[in-house]
Amino acid sequence: MGKLDEVLRNVLNIVSDPRKLIELMRNASGKIKASTGNYVFHEPGIIEVEKGVNLHIIGDLHGDIHSLLTILENKFELMGKGKDVMVFLGDYVDRGDYQIETLAMVLYLKTTFNDQIILLRGNHEPPSWLIPQPHDFPKVLVERYGEQGEEVYNEALNLFNILPIAAYLPGELLMLHGGPPLRVLEASSFQEAFSINTGKASPEMLEEILWSDPVELNVEFIDSPRGAGVLYGKRVSSKALSLIRGKYLVRSHEMVNGYRIGHDGLVITVFDAAIPYGLDSIGLVEYLYDTGKNRYELNLVKKSPKI
Numbered sequence: 001m002g003k004l005d006e007v008l009r010n011v012l013n014i015v016s017d018p019r020k021l022i023e024l025m026r027n028a029s030g031k032i033k034a035s036t037g038n039y040v041f042h043e044p045g046i047i048e049v050e051k052g053v054n055l056h057i058i059g060d061l062h063g064d065i066h067s068l069l070t071i072l073e074n075k076f077e078l079m080g081k082g083k084d085v086m087v088f089l090g091d092y093v094d095r096g097d098y099q100i101e102t103l104a105m106v107l108y109l110k111t112t113f114n115d116q117i118i119l120l121r122g123n124h125e126p127p128s129w130l131i132p133q134p135h136d137f138p139k140v141l142v143e144r145y146g147e148q149g150e151e152v153y154n155e156a157l158n159l160f161n162i163l164p165i166a167a168y169l170p171g172e173l174l175m176l177h178g179g180p181p182l183r184v185l186e187a188s189s190f191q192e193a194f195s196i197n198t199g200k201a202s203p204e205m206l207e208e209i210l211w212s213d214p215v216e217l218n219v220e221f222i223d224s225p226r227g228a229g230v231l232y233g234k235r236v237s238s239k240a241l242s243l244i245r246g247k248y249l250v251r252s253h254e255m256v257n258g259y260r261i262g263h264d265g266l267v268i269t270v271f272d273a274a275i276p277y278g279l280d281s282i283g284l285v286e287y288l289y290d291t292g293k294n295r296y297e298l299n300l301v302k303k304s305p306k307i
């Protein structure tokens with residue numbers, strides 16, 4: 001706990017000065033597009049996790065520093081030890097009371113424990129052509145930092161644009177914010193469906209990954225009431241998983257009380273912005289490698305955030 005207190009103090013010191021916050025964003029940016037001992041970075045932002053790595057997966061935070069600290073109370077001791085990786089599924093900002101602190105905290109973790117932190121992009125880390133509602137983060141920055149808030153926001157947008165959009169553990173898990181790109185339906189390989197090493201993510205692919213939600217209907221997909229992305233049926237999630245011979249799609253993006261299971265057990269939605277949404281639980285997906293049994297085990301965890 002002592003070390004986590006120290007991290008929090010450092011983060012609060014950084015957010016007290018917009019110059020320091022910009023420096024943190026630049027340091028984090030320098031590490032985002034690189035491979036480490038625990039995972040390989042593929043263009044256009046698809047992370048391939050090495051077998052044997054333990055995953056601890058966290059959903060939307062939306063400025064909820066208390067829920068993040070509640071998670072870190074249990075997980076921080078794993079940092080600095082190698083084989084445990086925390087995967088954040090995006091949506092760090094907008095809505096909550098501690099957006100700047102929450103973003104700075106995950107960036108600080110990234111710069112400090114690079115190979116143990118994966119920060120995925122959510123729809124609230126938007127490209128300029130698809131801004132979500134609400135998107136109060138730029139306003140929060142200007143209220144805090146005055147004119148310099150705009151400079152911080154521009155730096156944040158640059159950072160958001162390079163965040164990876166999906167992570168996968170071959171044979172096991174696919175992780176992303178909203179849903180698979182619909183190209184999985186036609187694609188004959190995961191590489192093809194996710195444009196791995198073939199250039200940039202198309203706008204359609206980015207929108208579908210960041211915005212889509214699962215639906216319990218016997219359809220491939222239908223329009224989403226969100227006005228972006230789609231509602232996808234089990235055929236999409238099972239086809240996406242078949243491309244990596246995976247067992248579960250772990251995603252966030254929807255308000256659920258901790259976690260929710262869908263598509264006959266294939267899709268796990270996890271959510272951690274309990275306080276801004278008035279929920280009593282935060283969720284955590286643990287996917288832990290048992291060396292003795294040579295296999296992974298899934299743990300779904302729910303707990304109350306401490307304020």
Ligand SMILES: [Mn+2]
Nearest residue numbers: 091122123253
């Ligand atoms: Mn979202």
